[in-house]
Amino acid sequence: MTDEVILRIEDVDVSYGDFRAIHDVTMDIRRGSITSLIGANGAGKSTLLDAVMGINKPQKGKIIFNGEDITGMRTSMIVRKGITMAPEGSMIFEGMSVKENLLMGAYIPEKRKKKEELIERVFTLFPVLKEKEKQLASFLSGGQRQMLAIARAIMSDPKMIICDEISLGLAPVIIGDIFERVHEINGSGVTFLIVDQEVHRSLENSNYSYVMVKGGVVMSGASAELPEDEVKDAFFGINKYA
Numbered sequence: 328m329t330d331e332v333i334l335r336i337e338d339v340d341v342s343y344g345d346f347r348a349i350h351d352v353t354m355d356i357r358r359g360s361i362t363s364l365i366g367a368n369g370a371g372k373s374t375l376l377d378a379v380m381g382i383n384k385p386q387k388g389k390i391i392f393n394g395e396d397i398t399g400m401r402t403s404m405i406v407r408k409g410i411t412m413a414p415e416g417s418m419i420f421e422g423m424s425v426k427e428n429l430l431m432g433a434y435i436p437e438k439r440k441k442k443e444e445l446i447e448r449v450f451t452l453f454p455v456l457k458e459k460e461k462q463l464a465s466f467l468s469g470g471q472r473q474m475l476a477i478a479r480a481i482m483s484d485p486k487m488i489i490c491d492e493i494s495l496g497l498a499p500v501i502i503g504d505i506f507e508r509v510h511e512i513n514g515s516g517v518t519f520l521i522v523d524q525e526v527h528r529s530l531e532n533s534n535y536s537y538v539m540v541k542g543g544v545v546m547s548g549a550s551a552e553l554p555e556d557e558v559k560d561a562f563f564g565i566n567k568y569a
């Protein structure tokens with residue numbers, strides 16, 4: 328990990344109609360880090376992530392990736408620049424096999440030649456997906472679906488992976504497994520921006536954290552140095568964060 332910034336979010340607002348879901352959001356995501364985004368339901372985490380991916384258009388502010396302004400760029404172009412998202416709820420293709428799902432992640436023309444190499448990498452990281460490569464994705468367990476979503480993200484050979492609600496509905500042992508893989512992938516240089524509903528786990532598994540309340544950033548810093556009690560106050564909307 329370096330101090331270099333791979334993703335800068337600068338003073339971003341996103342509204343749905345008249346409702347300003349996030350406001351004045353500024354974040355610097357360091358290259359090679361695991362950065363977590365912490366906040367209660369409705370805090371604006373997914374709205375922000377969707378803005379990074381070009382799914383939402385900011386009304387104000389800029390998003391700079393790898394030194395390039397990607398604000399308002401098409402999602403497919405943003406993926407080509409090197410960011411992919413494993414979205415909330417995995418969003419795998421139920422009617423396709425595990426392998427077909429993976430191949431859907433490898434649609435970037437420049438990366439097609441690397442496809443076999445990427446599949447090998449994914450199967451080494453997630454042997455269970457290799458075992459089930461010919462099975463329909465609809466037969467996968469919750470944990471396996473999340474693994475498939477992350478594996479599919481790897482298939483575009485990204486510099487950065489965004490995982491929204493990485494542990495949603497999963498048993499603790501499976502969550503541990505998934506974070507182990509995240510740390511392993513991170514070890515090969517991929518930056519992660521992660522949302523997990525559990526404050527302690529978010530801090531424990533990341534280098535840096537940003538805490539959001541009601542659409543704004545209220546706290547940030549090195550995860551090991553953030554006061555967990557205060558992060559929880561923000562998360563639960565108590566004390567000065569009410």
Ligand SMILES: Nc1ncnc2c1ncn2[C@@H]1O[C@H](COP(=O)(O)OP(=O)(O)OP(=O)(O)O)[C@@H](O)[C@H]1O
Binds near residue numbers: 346366372
């Ligand atoms: N498409 C939409 N249209 C209108 N309002 C929306 C839309 N999507 C989200 N919102 C509102 O914007 C705010 C932020 O929602 P968002 O989904 O970004 O929060 P979140 O932090 O991801 O929450 P969760 O933890 O529940 O996933 C909420 O008040 C939500 O109701």
Ligand SMILES: [Mg+2]
Binds near residue numbers: 372373374415491
């Ligand atoms: Mg969300």
